[in-house]
Amino acid sequence: MKRFSLWVMTLCVSAVGCQSIEQSAAKFSLVSVEDEIDIGKETNAQIRKELPELTDAETTAYISAIGERLVRAASGPKYPYTFSVANYREINAFALPGGPIWLHRGVIHAATNESQVAGVLAHEVAHIAERHAAGQLTKGILANLGLGLLGAFLGNSGGADAAQAAAGLLTNGMFLKFSRDDERDADRVGLQLLRRAGWDGRGMVELFEILQREAQSNPSSVEIFFSSHPAPQDRIEGLRADVERAHGGTRDTTRFQSIKARLLKMPAARTMPAE
Ligand SMILES: [Zn+2]
Numbered sequence: 001m002k003r004f005s006l007w008v009m010t011l012c013v014s015a016v017g018c019q020s021i022e023q024s025a026a027k028f029s030l031v032s033v034e035d036e037i038d039i040g041k042e043t044n045a046q047i048r049k050e051l052p053e054l055t056d057a058e059t060t061a062y063i064s065a066i067g068e069r070l071v072r073a074a075s076g077p078k079y080p081y082t083f084s085v086a087n088y089r090e091i092n093a094f095a096l097p098g099g100p101i102w103l104h105r106g107v108i109h110a111a112t113n114e115s116q117v118a119g120v121l122a123h124e125v126a127h128i129a130e131r132h133a134a135g136q137l138t139k140g141i142l143a144n145l146g147l148g149l150l151g152a153f154l155g156n157s158g159g160a161d162a163a164q165a166a167a168g169l170l171t172n173g174m175f176l177k178f179s180r181d182d183e184r185d186a187d188r189v190g191l192q193l194l195r196r197a198g199w200d201g202r203g204m205v206e207l208f209e210i211l212q213r214e215a216q217s218n219p220s221s222v223e224i225f226f227s228s229h230p231a232p233q234d235r236i237e238g239l240r241a242d243v244e245r246a247h248g249g250t251r252d253t254t255r256f257q258s259i260k261a262r263l264l265k266m267p268a269a270r271t272m273p274a275e
Contacts, residue, residue: 031134033077040098042167054085073196076129089269092225095124097133105269113252115203122190132182200249208232
C-alpha cells in the first residue's frame with residue numbers, strides 16, 4: 001500500500017494532469033496483487049456483517065467445490081479464492097478484489113442444472129483471475145474519487161488504513177461495477193474455464209436465457225443483476241460462436257438436484273433491501 005501511494009503521487013506530479021492519467025488508466029494498474037487481496041479481505045469482512053449469509057454447510061461445501069474446480073482451471077495470480085452464499089432470492093453473484101466470491105441463493109433456485117450455476121461462478125472467477133478489480137480500482141481512484149481518496153491514501157503511512165478506506169468505498173458500491181469490456185472478457189474467459197473444468201459450456205448461455213425469462217415474469221428478481229451487467233441478449237450474441245463448439249462435459253449431477261430440493265425445504269430466501 002505504501003508503494004501504491006507513492007506511485008499515485010509520482011504520477012500526479014509528473015503527468016500534465018489527472019485527466020491524462022484517467023485516459024490511460026485502463027492500460028496500467030496502480031494496485032498490486034497484494035493490495036487487491038488486502039482490500040478484498042477487508043471488504044469481505046464488512047460485507048459479511050451486512051449480508052445474510054446462508055450458513056447451511058452442505059450447500060456452501062457444494063458451491064465451494066464447484067468454485068475450487070474452476071479455480072484450478074484458472075490462470076493468473078494465486079488468489080485466496082473463497083465462495084459464500086448470500087441468502088437472497090434475487091439472481092445475482094459478485095466478485096470482490098483478490099478472491100472473495102458471493103453467489104445469491106436465488107441462482108440455485110433459478111438454475112435447472114449444475115452447469116448453469118458453474119457458469120455463473122466461472123464468470124466471477126474470471127473477473128478475479130483477469131484482475132478486473134485492480135483496473136476498476138485504478139480508474140476509480142484516479143477518475144471518480146480524485147483528490148479525496150488520494151488524500152486518504154497519502155495521508156496515512158500504513159497499508160491497513162488504506163485497505164480499510166478502499167474497502168469502505170467498495171462496500172458502498174462505488175467500485176463494484178465492472179466495465180462492459182470487463183463483462184465481455186469475464187464471459188469469454190469464464191466460458192473457457194467452465195469447459196476446461198469439465199462442464200458443458202452451454203450452461204452459461206442457458207443461465208442468460210433464464211434471466212431473460214425472469215425479466216418478463218418476475219422483474220424484481222433480476223433488477224439488481226441488470227443494474228450491474230449487460231443485457232443477456234448481448235452476452236448470448238457475444239458467446240454464440242464459442243458456445244457452438246462448447247458441447248460436451250457435465251451438464252447436471254444428482255448432487256445439484258438434491259441441493260436444490262434441500263433448499264426448497266428451508267425457510268424462503270430473503271429479499272434484498274432496497275438501496
Ligand atoms: Zn460480471
